[in-house]
Amino acid sequence: MHDALFDLPCVTIDGANRTLADYPAKVLLIVNTASQCGFTPQYKGLEQLWRSYRERGLVVLGFPCNQFGAQEPDAEPEIAAFCERRFGVSFPLFAKVEVNGSDAHPLFVELKKRAPGLLGSKAIKWNFTKFLVADQGRTVLRFSSRTAPEALAAEIEKYL
Structure with a gap:
């Protein structure tokens, strides 16, 4: 069955x-990302996961977002150049999106619905919140900004 x-x-x-x-x-x-955030160095860990597991079926997708502390103020070309130059990012990046509020991207609306945060909260709290989608969308897990990308390796392994 194909998931919407x-x-x-x-x-x-x-x-x-x-x-x-x-x-x-x-x-x-x-992952909702930002270039001027305390968690920005996580780009390195995300890239490492992508390089380590892409041949086995992992795809990392970065969605820049300027909703948290205006930490992604630049336009897409600058964001792409920064990520590539500073962290060697080669995984797919997307145009800037909003992840909360009435203009939230439909993807993040759906991810938040399927994997609520602490105490059932829907809102994304900060940059670098991570959603792991497996089993053709039947499994969606949410990890906070504080969860280092490398800490997700065991969870990723379970679904590959």
């Missing part, structure tokens, strides 16, 4: 229209 989560329209950082279905993966790690 995989049909939600997304725009890549270079302007191409995509859906999650365009990424043949057993596991997706979807």
Whole structure:
């Protein structure tokens, strides 16, 4: 059965229209990112996960977001250049999105519904909240900004 989560329209950082279905993966790690955040060094760990597990079916997807402390003020070309230059990011990045509020991207609306935060809260608290999507969308797990990407390796392994 095909999950509707995989049909939600997304725009890549270079302007191409995509859906999650365009990424043949057993596991997706979807992260709201920012370039000027205390958690920004997590780009390095996300890239390491991508390089370590992509051949086995992991795809890391980064969605820049400026909703938390205005920590992603730049336009997409600058964001892409920064990520590549500073952290060697080669995993797919997307156009800036909002993850909370009335203009939240439908992907994040659905992820928050499927994997609420602490005490059932829906709102994303900060940059670098991570959603692990496995089993063709039947499993969605949420991890806080404080969870280092490398701490997700065992969870990723379970679904590959």
